[in-house]
Amino acid sequence: MKNISRRKFTAYTCFFAALFVGGIFAAPRLYAKKTPLRPPGALEEREFLATCIKCGQCVQVCPYHSLSMFDITQLNSIGTPYIDARKRGCYLCDLFPCVLACPTGSLRHDITSAADVSMGVAFVKDMQSCLTYKKQRVASEDLAQILKHSNKNDREAQTLERVGGYIGEECSICANMCPYPQREQAIVMFESSEGAVLPKIESKCVGCGVCAELCPSGVISVIPRKNYEEIYR
Ligand code: SF4
Ligand code: SF4
Ligand code: SF4
Numbered sequence: 607m608k609n610i611s612r613r614k615f616t617a618y619t620c621f622f623a624a625l626f627v628g629g630i631f632a633a634p635r636l637y638a639k640k641t642p643l644r645p646p647g648a649l650e651e652r653e654f655l656a657t658c659i660k661c662g663q664c665v666q667v668c669p670y671h672s673l674s675m676f677d678i679t680q681l682n683s684i685g686t687p688y689i690d691a692r693k694r695g696c697y698l699c700d701l702f703p704c705v706l707a708c709p710t711g712s713l714r715h716d717i718t719s720a721a722d723v724s725m726g727v728a729f730v731k732d733m734q735s736c737l738t739y740k741k742q743r744v745a746s747e748d749l750a751q752i753l754k755h756s757n758k759n760d761r762e763a764q765t766l767e768r769v770g771g772y773i774g775e776e777c778s779i780c781a782n783m784c785p786y787p788q789r790e791q792a793i794v795m796f797e798s799s800e801g802a803v804l805p806k807i808e809s810k811c812v813g814c815g816v817c818a819e820l821c822p823s824g825v826i827s828v829i830p831r832k833n834y835e836e837i838y839r
Contacts, residue, residue: 642680642688643815643830645673646696646725647705647717651831658712660685664704670765671756672696673704689725691815691828694755697765698723698785698814720786726813726830727837728793730805735823737777738795738803744772744779748822755819769820780805780817780826793817809834 641651645664648654664687665673672694676683687704689696698720705713717723733739737748753770757763765783772779778795786792791810797803805817805826811834818826829837 641830642676642683642686643691643726643813643828645687645689645704645713646698646702646723646812646814647708647713647715648725649712649714654712655682655686657710658686659710661709662687663707663709664713667703667707669699669703669759669761670694670697671758671762689815691818692824693819695785695815695817695819696725697761697816698812720812721810723812723814724833725815726828727832727834728807728811728813728815728817728826729829729837730807730826732823732825733804735825736804736821737823738805741802742777743774744777744822746773749773752820752822772822776803777822778805779820779822783816783820785814785816786810786812807834807838809838 644651644654645668649657660675662675662685665675672689673687674690676686676688678684702713702717705715705717708715730736737744749769749772753766755762755766757766768783769779781789781793781795784793788810791808793808793811794806795803796806813828813830813832815828818828
């Protein structure tokens with residue numbers, strides 16, 4: 607009888623330990639799904655929702671067409687701006703036109719440099735699907751969808767042209783296209799002890815989502831409204 611109880615106890619312990627460990631790994635993904643990625647300088651979410659007047663000025667002036675406004679399916683956020691990083695990240699423009707255009711300060715006007723931005727933090731969700739981990743070069747099919755992203759002006763065209771230049775090459779798109787001015791402080795490629803070359807998110811990542819947009823394998827996402835310390839330490 608005692609043995610059965612001990613076996614049951616061990617089974618319950620293993621079950622709850624698995625739930626706990628699973629929770630740790632699943633939490634960033636769940637959080638990323640329910641919290642929207644806001645433009646640079648956005649106030650804390652509740653304050654942002656209370657002060658944004660849904661004027662769309664930030665959306666209008668963004669030269670990269672990074673911003674969209676939530677529709678009626680997002681009831682409490684309807685009309686507010688967000689970024690779908692897989693479609694177009696934020697390129698951290700000089701002078702932040704979106705911030706300057708915001709009439710209410712919902713996008714904080716004291717944001718003046720990329721170092722002031724804190725949108726979230728990038729997260730490599732499936733390292734084994736990264737092209738360099740698999741030792742594969744970038745094929746044109748890998749970039750087919752990305753090269754269809756918005757291409758309405760010179761800035762957008764130059765960005766897509768740079769990405770297209772990786773066809774046939776080893777991938778380091780995420781690390782090389784990061785718009786943070788000192789990008790090696792935000793993301794680097796490093797060689798693991800097993801000899802695989804992999805991207806590594808560094809402490810200055812601001813969660814702009816450009817690496818998530820341009821990754822040909824789609825293995826990077828942004829965890830909105832979290833910082834490096836919260837996710838990696
Ligand atoms: S910083 Fe530039 S790319 Fe980013 S949302 Fe603002 S205007 Fe758009
Ligand atoms: S690593 Fe660079 S490109 Fe990726 S989210 Fe961070 S700052 Fe943006
Ligand atoms: S962009 Fe970065 S994460 Fe994506 S396949 Fe290339 S090296 Fe890997």
